[in-house]
Amino acid sequence: MKPFLKSIYLQKRFFIAFFGIAVLFVFAYFFENIFGITKIFFGILMALLAFDVLLLYRNEIGIQANRILPEKLSNGDDNTIELTATNRFQFPVSLKIIDELPVQWQQRDFTIHSVLKPSEAKKFTYTVRPTERGEYHFGNLNIFSSSLLGLVARRQQFSAEAMVPNYPSFLQLKKYDFIAFTNKLRLFGLKKIRRIGHTMEFEQIKEYIPGDDVRNINWKATAKRNEVMVNQFQDEKSQPVYSVIDKGRVMKMPFHQLSLLDYAINATLVISNIVLKKHDKAGMFTFSRKVEDRVVAKRRKAQMHLILETLYNVETDFSESDFSRLYIDIKRQIKQRSLFLLYTNFETMDALHRQLAYLQAINKIHLLVVILFENTELQTFLSKPAKDTHGIFEKTIAEKFVFEKKLIVNELHKYGIQTILTAPENLTVNTINKYLEIKARGLL
Structure with a gap:
């Protein structure tokens, strides 16, 4: 029971409807003729809430998701992080993805919103720019899924804790x-x-062939061998x-x-x-x-x-x-x-x-x-x-x-x-x- 209560989140749409019904109850105190209609509205809201909960929790798997991280991050550059999510419900769902980023970025409101059709798999990417070398610890991946009614959201937390080192660029x-x-x-x-001048190292003396630089002729070797010899250089x-x-x-x-x-x-x-x-x-x-x-x-x-x-x-x-x-x-x-x-x-x-x-x-x-x-x-x-x-x-x-x-x-x-x-x-x-x-x- 406790895990169930921790995973269910009432949505903004429910609170708006509930607040509207509460206002009607206040007015019913002065106008008795609307009291009955207000009770009907309240009953409908509770029924829709129960139906929405049943839709989201009837399928035990719900959403499947994971995070794909690089082996290491590049300091001062934009690094790509990849998320994948697959809808195992039999109806379209709205997703709110909250990724627990490392403390170095001091960002606690990072979210991705999307809609998945039945059995659809989607890939999400975002970029991060680390500016400090060292270890970056990613936390869990939190997925909030809601049906078209949008009264409640089911939270699924995927254990995705990982450490990625941040290396020089x-x-x-x-x-x-x-x-x-x-x-x-x-x-x-x-x-x-x-290239200016002869920034070369001597390699060997060889026989002259057409195309060799005549400025490299070795006159002493030429006199000894009685044939034209040139110095060969390498960078x-x-x-x-x-x-x-x-x-x-x-x-x-x-x-x-x-x-x-x-x-x-x-x-x-x-x-x-x-x-x-x-x-x-x-x-x-x-x-x-x-x-x-x-x-x-x-x-x-x-x-x-x-x-x-x-x-x-x-x-x-x-x-x-x-x-x-x-x-x-x-x-x-x-x-x-x-x-x-x-x-x-x-x-x-x-x-x-x-x-x-x-x-x-x-x-x-x-x-x-x-x-x-x-x-x-x-x-x-x-x-x-x-x-x-x-x-x-x-x-x-x-x-x-x-x-x-x-x-x-x-x-x-x-x-x-x-x-x-x-x-x-x-x-x-x-x-x-x-x-x-x-x-x-x-x-x-």
């Missing part, structure tokens, strides 16, 4: 993995960069490329609900995949008070899986990042000249000057690219007109911060340090462009 990885090797780069913001490969993620407190700043740290993590996953596809070695590590989460730059089948699992567990410790420790660790641990993509953020010139000596020292040994983030909220604020003196004052301060960010970029360029200043949402594309440019120009 592997959907972006698949997207850029495809477009980086097609001729449609410009459609997605990627640049096709012309430089297996160069180490490290993504270095600052996980200090400056990277916790959110834009579009996603922190700068997560933007950097998503970009690291994508660029690592492209680096490996370009036959270079991909690696990564993070730092704040010390260097952590290290994945040595290698070219192997398991490298992407290792990077993905490492990125999944990266969290900020809200401390001040120690660039001196970063420099010391790079100097001791990484001997081969490498490309470092450093994801960090400086808001003031003073903050840059405190760390500039260490950035210069790293750039002398390796090729360093400092990746900074534009404050898009400031740009949005500046695009709106000021309405009063207080607004003019605020816009002046905002313009000062925007201008100082440009000064930071110029200061880094002055010391020969490659720099990217990008909006967070364009980080991945701009990082790929810079890597392709460096490879084409043979800077590494």
Whole structure:
């Protein structure tokens, strides 16, 4: 009896009818001639209520439903969740589906409304956008079915509790993995960069055949063999490329609900995949008070899986990042000249000057690219007109911060340090462009 009472829900239509009859009973107190009609109405309502309950509970199965979840969610992207429902009643039913979403979304009123014909099966899809890496726990699936009378609804709860991990954006990885090797780069913001000069590694000396570049003739070998010999080159490969993620407190700043740290993590996953596809070695590590989460730059089948699992567990410790420790660790641990993509953020010139000596020292040994983030909220604020003196004052301060960010970029360029200043949402594309440019120009 208790499960039955827990599963039955009186609907809005019943309460409207019941309230109308109650009003008639009040009027019957003053007008006795309508009392009999009111009792008849009340009896009809109770009979319809009993009939509606009988319709919904005569079939023990009622509605069959389940939720289909992906193996893992992609952070910062739209992920599709699928629900299926089958009507086992012999009459059409109206459905109200309430899915118990993970607490991270703080949404308790998520509902789907639909109508199912007898024996009809329907598929429902909705999208979710996670913005925090970690475990997402889905609860039960609740189905409220009602007949055409619509006086009561029968609730069926399907045990669908499940945990889905939210990983760095592997959907972006698949997207850029495809477009980086097609001729449609410009459609997605990627640049096709012309290769400049001879960024080649020597492979062998071979006999000249028509079509070989005469500039590669090896005159000493030609004199010894008494026939024309040329040097054969191959593209430089297996160069180490490290993504270095600052996980200090400056990277916790959110834009579009996603922190700068997560933007950097998503970009690291994508660029690592492209680096490996370009036959270079991909690696990564993070730092704040010390260097952590290290994945040595290698070219192997398991490298992407290792990077993905490492990125999944990266969290900020809200401390001040120690660039001196970063420099010391790079100097001791990484001997081969490498490309470092450093994801960090400086808001003031003073903050840059405190760390500039260490950035210069790293750039002398390796090729360093400092990746900074534009404050898009400031740009949005500046695009709106000021309405009063207080607004003019605020816009002046905002313009000062925007201008100082440009000064930071110029200061880094002055010391020969490659720099990217990008909006967070364009980080991945701009990082790929810079890597392709460096490879084409043979800077590494």
